Amino acid sequence: MKLYITENTKRNDKTVAVDDTILVEGMPSTAGSKMLGEFKPLFDAEVISRLYNTGFSITGKSNVGEFGLDLLGETSNYGVCLNADGTLAGAAAAIVANGDAEYALSVDLNGTPRRAATLQNVCFIKPTYGTVSRHGVIPCACSAEQIGVMAKTSVKAAELLSIIAGHDKKDGTSLPQMKYDYTAADNATGIRIGIPTEYIEKAEQTVSEKVYRFADVMKADGATVEEFSLSELSFVQAAWQILLCAETCNNLSRYDGVKFGYRGNNSKDIGELYTSSRTEAFGLNAKFAILYGSYVLSKGHYESCYDKALRIRRVLRNKLDGIFSQFDLIIAPACSKLAYSPSDVVNSLEACYNESYFTALSNISGIPIVVCGGVQLMGDSFSENKLLTAATVYERTEVGK
Amino acid sequence: MKEEMLKGLEKINQLSLTQEERRIVLDFFAFLAGEEEALESCNTDNVERMVHLIPLKNVLREDVSLKTFSQDSLLAGAPKHTDGYWQVPRVVD
Numbered sequence: 258m259k260l261y262i263t264e265n266t267k268r269n270d271k272t273v274a275v276d277d278t279i280l281v282e283g284m285p286s287t288a289g290s291k292m293l294g295e296f297k298p299l300f301d302a303e304v305i306s307r308l309y310n311t312g313f314s315i316t317g318k319s320n321v322g323e324f325g326l327d328l329l330g331e332t333s334n335y336g337v338c339l340n341a342d343g344t345l346a347g348a349a350a351a352i353v354a355n356g357d358a359e360y361a362l363s364v365d366l367n368g369t370p371r372r373a374a375t376l377q378n379v380c381f382i383k384p385t386y387g388t389v390s391r392h393g394v395i396p397c398a399c400s401a402e403q404i405g406v407m408a409k410t411s412v413k414a415a416e417l418l419s420i421i422a423g424h425d426k427k428d429g430t431s432l433p434q435m436k437y438d439y440t441a442a443d444n445a446t447g448i449r450i451g452i453p454t455e456y457i458e459k460a461e462q463t464v465s466e467k468v469y470r471f472a473d474v475m476k477a478d479g480a481t482v483e484e485f486s487l488s489e490l491s492f493v494q495a496a497w498q499i500l501l502c503a504e505t506c507n508n509l510s511r512y513d514g515v516k517f518g519y520r521g522n523n524s525k526d527i528g529e530l531y532t533s534s535r536t537e538a539f540g541l542n543a544k545f546a547i548l549y550g551s552y553v554l555s556k557g558h559y560e561s562c563y564d565k566a567l568r569i570r571r572v573l574r575n576k577l578d579g580i581f582s583q584f585d586l587i588i589a590p591a592c593s594k595l596a597y598s599p600s601d602v603v604n605s606l607e608a609c610y611n612e613s614y615f616t617a618l619s620n621i622s623g624i625p626i627v628v629c630g631g632v633q634l635m636g637d638s639f640s641e642n643k644l645l646t647a648a649t650v651y652e653r654t655e656v657g658k
Numbered sequence: 659m660k661e662e663m664l665k666g667l668e669k670i671n672q673l674s675l676t677q678e679e680r681r682i683v684l685d686f687f688a689f690l691a692g693e694e695e696a697l698e699s700c701n702t703d704n705v706e707r708m709v710h711l712i713p714l715k716n717v718l719r720e721d722v723s724l725k726t727f728s729q730d731s732l733l734a735g736a737p738k739h740t741d742g743y744w745q746v747p748r749v750v751d
Contacts, residue, residue: 296735299727361739387712400711429717430710492700495693506671513672515744527749529671545683546674548667549690562694567709568702574711606686623711650703 259335260348260357261317262287269314272273273357273417274349276317278325279404280393281305288395289321289333292512292519292538302393303428304362304404304421311420320348324397324505325366326542328609329373331602334540344596347373347439353407354379354418360417361407365626366397367501367609368616370405371591374628380411380648382418382439383549385638386623387432389418390425398504399430401620411629411648415439415641439641441649446479446645451584453487459614460590467595467631468588474654475647483584489576490614497617498610499553499566506550510544545606574622582636590615591633630655659687 262277263284278288280298282305287293305315322332329345331337338346349361350373363370365383374381377412383405394404404421408414422437452472457465472482514520514534521533539547553562580587592612602608618635619626625641627634629648636644664684668675675683729742737744 299731299735301723387714400709424693426719430712430714432712432714487699492696495690495696496700498690498693510671514737516732517735518737526747528672530747532674535672536674539673541679541682544673544679545686547671547673548664548683549687551667551671552687561697564707565697565700565702567707568705569697569700571705571708572700572702574708604682606682607689610686610690611670 259320260318260338260346260352262289262335262604264317265315267314268316269312269513269559271313272316272358272360272617273308274312274316274319274352274361275305276349276361276363276542277321278364278395279304279362280395280635281318284315284318286318287334288325289323289327289330289335290538290540290543291334293395294334294519296517298393300393303390303425305393305538307421316352319352319361319363321364321465322369323540323543324395325364325369325402326397326505326546326609327369328602328605329376329597330572331367331599331605332540332542337599339599342484342596344376344598345602347376349407350374350377350379350381353366353377359408360413362404362421364402364406365620366402367613367620368591370407370625371616371628371633372612374407374632375591375633376595376597378631379407379409379625380414381407381628382411382414382641382645383619383626384418384422384437384641387430387627388422388437390421390428390431392427392431396508398501398620399508400500400504401623403623405626410652411627411645412441414439414574415645418641437641439645441511441642444451444478445475445647445650448557448647449473449583449585450475450482450647451580451587452482452484453587453589455487455490455492456589456615457484459593461594463584463595464590464593468590471588471630471632471651474651478650478654481646485580487580487581489573490618493573493621494610494613494617496566496569496573497621498549499562500570502546502619503554503563504550504551505543505546506554509539512538542605542609563616568639570621577622577624577637581640583616585636586647587635588632589635591628595631609642659684659691
C-alpha cells in the first residue's frame with residue numbers, strides 16, 4: 258500500500274498531504290503517471306505557497322490515479338492503495354483517516370476525492386469553481402477541475418479552505434474576490450433540502466440509507482426535506498465524458514518526450530520518439546481519453562458531441578438555477594456503494610464512467626460540494642456556508658465531533 | 659467506430675495501441691455511442707454554448723517581466739540535452 262509517492266520527513270504539527278497532481282518545488286510531481294516519473298517542478302503551486310506562508314508542512318505527495326482519470330487510484334503508475342480488508346482505499350482520504358496528516362489537498366477532476374472521502378468517512382470540500390487557484394495543478398480538464406480539502410471534520414476542512422481560497426493573479430480562471438469566509442451557522446433551521454430520486458434509484462441500499470439518515474438529522478434540526486425528480490441526470494455523465502476527454506486530449510498533447518517527462522527508447526526519428534514516448538508512458542485510461550477527446554472534437558462529430566455538450570452544460574446550469582431557488586442544498590450519494598474491490602476496476606474505463614453518474618453534475622457545472630457522513634451535499638455557487646452548516650449539524654449529532 | 663478509424667486517431671495522437679488495448683477501446687467507444695444518443699433527448703435549440711463556468715473575459719496582466727527560470731534549470735528536466743539545447747533524433751532526412 259503506497260499512500261505516498263514521495264514522503265517528506267520534515268514535518269511540523271500543522272500537516273497537509275498533497276495530491277501528486279499539485280506541484281511542490283523540490284518534490285517529484287508525477288500525477289500518478291509514468292510520463293512524469295522523473296519530473297521535478299521548478300515552482301510551488303499557489304496553494305502550496307499559501308500553506309507555507311501560514312506555517313504548514315507537507316507530509317508528502319499522495320498517490321493518485323493517472324492524471325485523475327481513475328475510480329480510486331487504480332490507474333496509478335505506483336500501484337493501488339488498499340485498505341486492510343483488501344478494498345480500494347483512495348490515498349489522500351486514507352492518510353487523513355489514519356491521522357498521518359491533519360489535512361489533504363485533492364484535485365476533483367472526475368469525483369475521485371469524493372468517492373474516497375465517502376469510503377474513508379472523512380470530510381471533503383470541493384469549493385465553487387474559481388475560488389481556489391489552479392496555478393500549479395497538472396492540468397487535465399481545466400474548465401472543471403478544482404482543488405478541494407479533506408479533513409476529519411467539516412470545520413477543520415473549512416479552516417484550511419479559508420487559507421487557500423481567494424484570488425490569484427497567476428490563474429486566469431481565478432475569481433476576483435480576495436478572501437472567503439467559510440463559517441457554519443449553529444443549526445439547520447429553515448434550510449430547504451432536496452433529494453433527487455434518480456440518484457437514490459441508482460445507488461445500493463446501504464448508500465441510500467445514509468442519504469435518508471442524513472436527511473433525518475437535518476429534519477430533526479429544523480430543515481425541510483423533499484424528494485424531487487432530476488431527469489436531466491440521464492445525459493449529464495455522457496455530456497461530461499465528452500468535455501472531460503476533449504480537454505484531456507488537448508492537455509495531454511504537451512507530453513512528447515522532448516522537453517520534460519518520459520522519453521521512449523531507440524527512436525529513429527522525431528515522429529517515432531513522440532509515438533514511443535506517449536505509447537509507453539500513458540496508461541489505458543489516459544490513452545482512451547486522448548482518443549475519445551480527439552474523436553468528439555473531429556469534424557464529423559464536433560457538433561453532435563462537443564458542441565452539444567457545451568450547450569447541455571448551459572441547460573444544466575439553468576436547471577440548477579431553478580433547483581436552487583427551490584432548495585438550499587441537495588443531498589445525494591457520492592458513489593453507488595460503500596466499498597470497491599480490485600475486481601470492480603478490472604475495466605476501469607467502464608467503472609469510472611458508471612460512477613460518474615453521481616459526480617458529473619458538480620464537475621460540469623462548477624457547483625460546490627461537501628462530502629460528509631457518507632453522502633455529498635451540493636449547493637449553488639458560493640453556498641459553501643450552507644453546506645458546511647448541514648455538515649456541522651450532522652457531525653455534532655451523529656458523531657459528536 | 660471501426661478499427662481502421664481508431665488506427666487513424668492513434669496516428670494523429672502519436673499513440674500505438676496493442677491489439678488488446680484496441681479491443682477494449684473499441685468496445686468502450688461502442689458503449690459510449692449508445693450513451694451519446696441520450697444527448698439528443700436534451701433540447702439545445704437556441705441555447706448558447708457554455709465554455710467557461712465563470713463570467714471572466716480577457717484576463718490580462720501588466721506587461722512586466724516576472725520570475726523566469728534559467729536555461730540550465732529548464733534543461734535539467736529534459737530526457738536528453740546537449741550544448742544548451744534539447745536533444746532529439748533526426749527531424750529531416
